[in-house]
Each structure stands twice: as C-alpha cells, then as structure tokens.
Amino acid sequence: MEGAKGAGPARPTAAAPEPAPARPDSTPARPDSEPPAPAHPARAAGRPALLPSPHSLLLRPSPGLSLLLNRRSLGVAAVLVVGLAALMALAACVGQTFVAPGAVWRTVRGESTPYDLVVNELRVPRIVLGALVGAALGLAGALVQTVTRNPLASPDVIGVGHGAAAATVLALATGAVASPGAVPPVAVAGGLAAAALVYVLAWRHGMRPSRFVLTGVGVGVALSAVVQLYLTDSELAAAEQVKLWLTGSLNGRGWEQAGPLAVVLLLALPALVWAGRAAGPLGLDPETAAALGVRVDRTRLGLTVLGVVLAATATGAAGPIGFVALTAPQLARRLTRTPQLPLVCSALTGAVVLVGADLAARTLVPPLEVPVGALTSLVGGPYLLWLLGRGGRRQV
Amino acid sequence: MSRRLAWPLAVLAVAVAALLSLAVGTRAVPPAAVLDALLHDGSSPDALVVRSLRLPRTEVGLTAGAALGVAGAALQAVTRNPLADPGILGLSQGAAAGVVLAIALGLASGFAGYVWYAFAGAVVAACLVYGIAARGRGGASPVKLALAGTALSAMTAGGTTVVLTSSSATLDQFRFWQVGALSGRDAGTVGRMLPFLLAGAVLVLACARGLDALALGDETARALGHRVALVRVTAASGATLLTAAAVAAAGPIAFVGLAVPHLARRLVTSGGYRAVLPLSALLGAGLLLAADVVGRVVRAPAEVPAGVMTALVGVPVLVVLVRRKGAVS
Numbered sequence: 001m002e003g004a005k006g007a008g009p010a011r012p013t014a015a016a017p018e019p020a021p022a023r024p025d026s027t028p029a030r031p032d033s034e035p036p037a038p039a040h041p042a043r044a045a046g047r048p049a050l051l052p053s054p055h056s057l058l059l060r061p062s063p064g065l066s067l068l069l070n071r072r073s074l075g076v077a078a079v080l081v082v083g084l085a086a087l088m089a090l091a092a093c094v095g096q097t098f099v100a101p102g103a104v105w106r107t108v109r110g111e112s113t114p115y116d117l118v119v120n121e122l123r124v125p126r127i128v129l130g131a132l133v134g135a136a137l138g139l140a141g142a143l144v145q146t147v148t149r150n151p152l153a154s155p156d157v158i159g160v161g162h163g164a165a166a167a168t169v170l171a172l173a174t175g176a177v178a179s180p181g182a183v184p185p186v187a188v189a190g191g192l193a194a195a196a197l198v199y200v201l202a203w204r205h206g207m208r209p210s211r212f213v214l215t216g217v218g219v220g221v222a223l224s225a226v227v228q229l230y231l232t233d234s235e236l237a238a239a240e241q242v243k244l245w246l247t248g249s250l251n252g253r254g255w256e257q258a259g260p261l262a263v264v265l266l267l268a269l270p271a272l273v274w275a276g277r278a279a280g281p282l283g284l285d286p287e288t289a290a291a292l293g294v295r296v297d298r299t300r301l302g303l304t305v306l307g308v309v310l311a312a313t314a315t316g317a318a319g320p321i322g323f324v325a326l327t328a329p330q331l332a333r334r335l336t337r338t339p340q341l342p343l344v345c346s347a348l349t350g351a352v353v354l355v356g357a358d359l360a361a362r363t364l365v366p367p368l369e370v371p372v373g374a375l376t377s378l379v380g381g382p383y384l385l386w387l388l389g390r391g392g393r394r395q396v
Numbered sequence: 397m398s399r400r401l402a403w404p405l406a407v408l409a410v411a412v413a414a415l416l417s418l419a420v421g422t423r424a425v426p427p428a429a430v431l432d433a434l435l436h437d438g439s440s441p442d443a444l445v446v447r448s449l450r451l452p453r454t455e456v457g458l459t460a461g462a463a464l465g466v467a468g469a470a471l472q473a474v475t476r477n478p479l480a481d482p483g484i485l486g487l488s489q490g491a492a493a494g495v496v497l498a499i500a501l502g503l504a505s506g507f508a509g510y511v512w513y514a515f516a517g518a519v520v521a522a523c524l525v526y527g528i529a530a531r532g533r534g535g536a537s538p539v540k541l542a543l544a545g546t547a548l549s550a551m552t553a554g555g556t557t558v559v560l561t562s563s564s565a566t567l568d569q570f571r572f573w574q575v576g577a578l579s580g581r582d583a584g585t586v587g588r589m590l591p592f593l594l595a596g597a598v599l600v601l602a603c604a605r606g607l608d609a610l611a612l613g614d615e616t617a618r619a620l621g622h623r624v625a626l627v628r629v630t631a632a633s634g635a636t637l638l639t640a641a642a643v644a645a646a647g648p649i650a651f652v653g654l655a656v657p658h659l660a661r662r663l664v665t666s667g668g669y670r671a672v673l674p675l676s677a678l679l680g681a682g683l684l685l686a687a688d689v690v691g692r693v694v695r696a697p698a699e700v701p702a703g704v705m706t707a708l709v710g711v712p713v714l715v716v717l718v719r720r721k722g723a724v725s
Contacts, residue, residue, distance in 0.1 A: 217546055221650055239567065243557070244561055370561075381551025
C-alpha cells in the first residue's frame with residue numbers, strides 16, 4: 001500500500017489513457033527493435049527499465065500480482081517503526097519515577113516487580129493509546145488533505161473536533177452521562193454528524209475544496225458557541241472537567257479507550273488498502289483524474305468518510321487533539337518525497353508525534369501535566385502559519 | 397419593500413430593539429415606566445433596574461453592534477472578501493488571550509479591568525493575521541485569511557488552555573467573559589471605549605469613497621486617483637480599532653460583522669459606502685440588541701448570551717454566502 005500502489009500491473013507513466021486491467025503476461029515478448037505501443041501499458045510492465053522512478057521496487061510474488069514499492073518510502077517506514085518503538089520504550093521508563101529499561105521489560109512480561117502499578121497500569125496503556133490515536137489522526141489527515149488537495153485542511157478544520165465537543169457537552173448537559181470521559185460513542189457520533197453536515201452544506205454541483213473548508217470553519221464557530229454556553233452555565237468543577245476533555249488529553253485513559261479504537265483501525269484496513277490505490281489520481285487536478293477514468297466525486301466521498309470515521313473515533317478516545325492530523329501527513333511526505341501523501345508513513349509519523357508530545361507534556365513541568373492537546377496546538381499553530389506564509393507551490 | 401423606506405425602518409428597528417432591551421427581562425417593566433425611569437430620577441425598583449442594569453447593557457449593545465457592523469463592512473471592502481469577520485479573522489481569540497493573561501497574572505479583575513488587555517490582544521492578532529495572510533502568492537485571499545485566523549486562534553487557544561487548566565480561579569472568571577454577552581457591564585464601559593470607537597469610525601468613514609473605488613479593483617482605483625495603499629491601511633486600522641473596542645466591551649461576538657454589511661448593501665440603492673457604512677451601524681446595533689433580548693426570553697429565567705445567539709443565527713448566513721456563486725474565488 002505504501003507509495004499508493006497496490007496489487008495490479010505497474011503503470012509505467014501517468015499518461016496511460018485508462019487504468020490498466022490486470023492481465024496475465026501471456027503476450028509474447030516483442031523483438032527489441034519494435035517500440036512498445038504506448039496504448040498497452042500492461043505489456044510494458046514486464047520491462048524493469050520502465051519503472052516510474054529509480055527509487056521504485058517491483059515485487060511480483062505471482063504472475064497475476066505485482067507490487068510497486070518505493071525504496072525510500074520503505075526505508076522511511078522502517079526508520080519510523082524503529083523510532084516509534086524507541087520512543088515508546090523511553091516513555092515507559094521516564095516519568096515522575098524513573099524505571100530502568102530492564103525493569104520495564106520484566107514488568108511488561110508479567111514478572112512481579114515493584115513497578116507493576118506505574119508501568120502496567122499507568123504508562124503502557126497510555127502509550128499504546130497515544131500511538132493508536134496518533135496513527136488514526138495521521139491517516140485521517142492524509143485522507144482529508146488528499147481530498148481537499150490542500151495541505152492546510154484537516155479533520156479539525158472540517159468540524160470533526162467541534163462536533164464531538166458539542167455532542168459531548170450536550171450529553172453532559174442533558175444528564176445522559178456523568179463525566180466527559182465516559183462518552184466516546186457520543187463524541188464519535190457528534191464528529192460524524194458535524195462532518196456530514198459540513199459536507200452536505202458545502203455540496204453544490206460537486207465539491208469545491210475551498211467551499212468545504214470555509215463551511216467547516218463556520219459550522220465550527222457555531223458548534224463552539226454551544227460549548228461556551230455550557231461552560232458558562234455549569235458549575236465550576238464541571239466546567240473544568242469539560243475544558244480538560246476539550247483540550248484533548250491522554251491522562252487517565254487506557255485500555256478502555258484503546259480497545260474500540262484498535263478495532264476500528266483493524267476494520268478500516270481493507271478500506272485503507274483501497275484508499276492507498278484510489279488516492280493517487282486524486283492528487284492530479286479533477287479534470288485529469290476524471291479523464292483517467294476515476295469517479296472523482298465518489299472517490300472523494302469514500303476517502304472523506306474513511307478519514308472522518310478515523311478522526312472521530314480518535315477524538316472519542318482522547319478528546320479533540322489539534323494539529324496532529326494536519327502536520328503528520330506533511331511531515332511524512334517531506335520524509336518520503338513521494339508525490340502523494342503516504343498513508344503508512346503518515347500513520348507512523350502521527351504515532352511518533354503524539355507519543356512524543358505526550359511524553360513532553362508529562363515531563364516538561366514535573367509536578368504539573370500539560371494537556372497534550374494544548375501542547376500540539378502550541379507547536380502546530382506556528383507550523384500552519386508558516387505553511388500559509390511560505391507561499392509555496394501548493395497554496396490554495 | 398421599497399428601498400426608500402430602508403433608512404426610517406432601520407432607525408425604527410433600533411429604537412424598538414432598544415426599548416425592548418430596557419423593558420424585557422426577568423423583571424418585565426412596562427414601556428411607560430421605562431420612559432419614566434429614564435426621564436425622571438425615580439427610586440422605584442423598576443427605575444433602579446432600568447437605570448443601573450439595563451441601561452448600561454443597552455448602551456453596550458448599541459455601540460458594540462454598531463462598531464461590529466461598520467468594521468465588518470470596512471474589512472469586507474478592504475480585503476475585497478465577502479467573508480471577512482472579526483470572529484473568523486481571529487481577533488476575538490487574540491482578545492481572549494489578552495484577557496487570560498491579565499487574569500492569570502493578576503493584572504486585572506472584573507470586566508472593567510479586562511478592557512485594555514482585550515483591546516491590546518485584538519490589535520496584535522489583527523496585525524499578525526493580515527501580515528501572514530497577505531504574504532505569499534495571491535495576497536490575502538478568503539481561504540488564506542480564514543485559515544490564518546483559524547491557525548492563530550488555535551495557537552492562542554492552546555496557550556490559554558494551558559493557563560486555564562492549571563488555574564481554576566482564572567477559568568472561573570474567564571468563562572463568563574469568553575462567551576460574549578452584554579450583561580454585567582458597568583455604566584462606564586462605553587465611556588472608556590468611546591475615544592477608540594470615534595477614532596475608528598472617523599478613519600473608516602473618511603475613506604468611504606476610497607472603499608467604493610477598491611471594489612473596482614486596484615488598477616481602476618489607482619486610475620481614478622485614489623491612493624490604494626493609504627485607503628487600505630486607514631480603513632483596516634479603523635476597522636481594527638472598532639472591532640477591538642467592541643470585543644473589549646462585549647466579549648467575542650460572532651457574525652454580526654459578517655452578516656450585517658451584506659444586508660446593508662442590499663438595502664442601499666445609491667451612495668456606495670457612504671450609505672452602506674452608516675446603515676451597517678444601525679443594523680448592527682439593532683441585530684445585537686435583538687439577539688440579546690431574544691437570549692433573555694428563550695430560556696427564561698436563565699439567559700442565553702448574545703454571543704451564542706448571534707453565532708447560531710449567523711452560521712446559516714455564512715453557509716448561504718459561501719454557497720452563492722462567486723463568493724469563493
């Protein structure tokens with residue numbers, strides 16, 4: 001799936017008039033003097049010289065199946081996996097009490113050590129949840145940015161976070177639930193509903209990305225007005241609790257939240273494989289993509305739904321954590337240098353960013369815990385402004 | 397409706413809204429008693445309620461609404477952008493950051509004390525958002541301004557959250573300012589902001605003709621003899637002063653600045669911005685007061701703050717504008 005290529009014959013050039021059908025390589029090889037007909041890209045698939053870039057790697061496990069991978073993406077993914085593992089190990093050791101790596105390993109394996117509470121009950125669930133939330137947000141960001149063709153769009157911008165917050169607050173105000181931590185399903189539903197509302201409102205003879213973003217900003221403002229109303233109406237203690245949830249924090253979260261998120265990520269895997277293939281042509285302008293035989297609006301809808309579901313589930317698990325979904329795909333693409341936003345590397349980058357941010361939030365001001373969402377906003381806001389001010393090629 | 401009736405009707409609407417704002421509430425005061433309380437120094441409970449509670453509130457509503465209306469019209473003309481609005485452009489969050497800083501550091505307490513910090517925060521935020529959005533290719537386009545405002549809002553919100561989650565006393569004071577409401581303002585609020593409101597209004601009105609010319613495009617405006625850069629800077633700083641003063645007085649109030657100028661432009665037949673700006677002031681004052689009055693009634697005896705009411709009413713307006721052809725380039 002890496003590099004947005006899946007099973008199927010390698011497409012030698014983007015100029016192929018239509019996606020090549022999977023075709024067994026039964027055509028006899030032509031003599032070299034005859035140039036290959038450009039209208040039959042499948043025939044050219046057997047020629048390693050026609051790979052799209054020198055970094056490409058073609059795997060052919062069986063005659064009917066071929067995988068086109070990007071060597072650099074593979075390398076980056078491997079480095080990210082190692083980095084994530086190292087960061088998670090570090091996060092398990094560091095905190096108010098330092099636990100030596102050896103002791104952590106023994107504790108995790110189930111031997112009885114004095115650190116059972118700290119490591120197994122507090123740190124490990126939190127770290128795993130952080131990695132899962134980061135991965136889901138990274139994926140969601142990559143999908144939404146592919147759809148809007150805009151590096152500044154993210155699930156936060158199109159209303160998922162605000163919708164989740166407003167739904168949570170409404171559930172609390174009506175007394176349906178007792179504490180903001182207990183309402184992941186409500187938050188997920190709210191995020192989905194808000195994104196659907198934005199999509200419907202922004203739809204007018206097709207989807208214009210800029211209209212999508214502006215409608216999302218407006219709906220977000222209205223939903224945050226609802227949240228503010230609750231904040232002024234409630235008791236101070238309830239307001240503090242909600243404010244903390246609204247910032248997004250991994251504090252006190254664990255397996256309960258990580259379980260459903262892991263299930264959703266697993267269920268989304270087949271869809272993600274499809275998305276990895278479908279996202280490629282959407283990087284071109286809509287007319288070209290349509291000319292290549294892509295059903296642009298339908299593909300966009302599919303990718304948006306997938307991204308919004310992932311973002312809403314992650315928000316339900318940890319509260320609205322800003323800017324991970326925005327920055328992770330952009331960082332990942334700068335690392336892999338692929339034309340599309342790489343899905344696997346975005347997920348890994350998101351996990352690295354969130355685990356790292358949570359580690360920093362726990363340890364920066366020792367007795368105090370900064371909510372991780374505040375930290376990512378403080379770091380991510382300037383990054384978004386820098387993207388805007390840079391005026392590069394991919395401006396809106 | 398004949399468009400010649402727009403002016404008298406607008407004046408009438410503001411007068412009715414002001415009267416309602418003085419009369420309606422948990423303690424309903426009959427209109428005759430309102431007039432009596434305003435004209436004579438009565439000491440009946442009704443008169444006290446009207447003079448000490450509802451009069452300052454109505455004053456704040458009138459001035460803040462008018463200021464937001466004018467500022468919105470000017471911002472939309474300067475940026476040639478139908479979606480410019482102080483809330484979307486991040487001025488409100490800038491003001492909020494100023495207020496949080498003031499509360500947390502113990503520099504000010506009570507709405508009267510917040511005013512200056514809110515003012516400073518909004519001005520700084522305005523400079524940052526314009527500066528960042530205008531850089532890069534294509535200048536300050538609608539999407540870039542909105543996103544720069546969003547980014548700055550998110551960043552300052554992150555900063556304020558760090559403070560608010562660690563200090564519950566700060567949160568307790570801040571949450572009532574943040575929502576944007578007209579209640580609880582003392583009698584001197586408008587007086588403190590008046591110099592800035594007047595300066596801002598003068599700056600904006602002085603370049604009304606220039607704003608008309610800007611609508612034709614920079615080249616044409618220059619050919620007509622206007623100094624485009626001067627007009628832009630004057631009108632934008634006037635609008636920033638007006639917005640900052642309004643936010644300082646009433647808290648962050650969304651969408652008045654967005655919706656009112658569009659309404660005013662539809663009602664005006666001739667005179668360009670020299671007519672649109674005053675009409676925006678009237679309509680803004682009327683709208684904000686009406687939102688406040690409705691907010692007092694819908695959930696009586698509790699109140700829905702005016703800022704929430706305007707946001708809920710304003711979003712449909714925004715959606716209609718965005719969907720209309722040509723609103724988004």
